[in-house]
Amino acid sequence: MATGSDRFASRADTTVFVVCVVVSLVALALPAGLKEPIAGALRSTVLYPILAVQRRAARSAEAREGLAAVRAQRDSLLLETTFLPELRAENARLRALLGLGGRLGQGFVTGEVLHQSGVADGMTLVLSVGRDEGVEPFSPVLTARGLLGLVRTADAGTSIALAWTHPDFRASAMVEGTAVYGIVRPQRGERSGELMELVGVPYREQLAPGTQVVTSGLGGVFPRGIPLGTVQGTLTEATGWERTYVLRPAVHPAEAAHVMVMSPERAADTLAAEFDSARTVPDSVLVVRDSTGVRLLPAPAAPRRRLRPRPDTQPQSQPPLSAPPPALRRGPRR
Numbered sequence: 001m002a003t004g005s006d007r008f009a010s011r012a013d014t015t016v017f018v019v020c021v022v023v024s025l026v027a028l029a030l031p032a033g034l035k036e037p038i039a040g041a042l043r044s045t046v047l048y049p050i051l052a053v054q055r056r057a058a059r060s061a062e063a064r065e066g067l068a069a070v071r072a073q074r075d076s077l078l079l080e081t082t083f084l085p086e087l088r089a090e091n092a093r094l095r096a097l098l099g100l101g102g103r104l105g106q107g108f109v110t111g112e113v114l115h116q117s118g119v120a121d122g123m124t125l126v127l128s129v130g131r132d133e134g135v136e137p138f139s140p141v142l143t144a145r146g147l148l149g150l151v152r153t154a155d156a157g158t159s160i161a162l163a164w165t166h167p168d169f170r171a172s173a174m175v176e177g178t179a180v181y182g183i184v185r186p187q188r189g190e191r192s193g194e195l196m197e198l199v200g201v202p203y204r205e206q207l208a209p210g211t212q213v214v215t216s217g218l219g220g221v222f223p224r225g226i227p228l229g230t231v232q233g234t235l236t237e238a239t240g241w242e243r244t245y246v247l248r249p250a251v252h253p254a255e256a257a258h259v260m261v262m263s264p265e266r267a268a269d270t271l272a273a274e275f276d277s278a279r280t281v282p283d284s285v286l287v288v289r290d291s292t293g294v295r296l297l298p299a300p301a302a303p304r305r306r307l308r309p310r311p312d313t314q315p316q317s318q319p320p321l322s323a324p325p326p327a328l329r330r331g332p333r334r
Contacts, residue, residue, distance in 0.1 A: 096144030103274040107266040109133045123166040127159045140262040146227035146250025163253040165193040174216035196247035225272030
């Protein structure tokens, strides 16, 4: 049941509403010359507090929008500075891989490394290419920097590759330009999976740190000239028999994202020029770079050396060699 105060409040609201409607109608009926002065007077007196609140609300909204824009710019800058080095590195790896593919021409397929967590992570790699793309077992897996591993099994759409960190990995290796051969395998012990070992090097051969070691092509699996690593130092020495050297690998499985799987038919090829045209190549081949890639041209013939006369054909003007003195003569063996 409504009280007297409620009825008075409702009547007052109705009266104010009616007055506002009448004032509005009167304002609409006024001439154009009187509307602007009256409106200005109302804005500066009666409506001033309402307009002030409206201005403050507009400024607050603009401040919030500006703060959101600043936060977005800061977040974008932080994201760019965080991922830009990785994107640049990945872009450089992809460019190098494309350059290597252009030099190889054919006989390979490209794929991605599907990193999966597990006990064998870092020793075996899952590749995104398989038999449908022509991948076969014992196909070398390469990156633009060197040898990564070897395909063990190939399914229809994926394949499993043994990385060089796997204990069963072996590769016939050599120091290009020399007759130094050996076998490369992952290093055993505390640093297993980080470095390589070059075993079977003859004791008389000494390799300086920084020497490049590549595949030799022996065994019919890996083409010749694929970088394996660089010599870091001597690991062990078997007196008078052989030396074992520690190698820093050319590529680590954790860094690999995109790879090339070579066809086994190219196992007899030599890929030294494709990986680094500035490296030593056979004397009869000259590496030339042009717009189409790397070409091998016959090298110019080396100047002929002047042969020294043999002792039995020396001119007669030279005195014959005298016999050694008696003190230097070796007596008969006892």
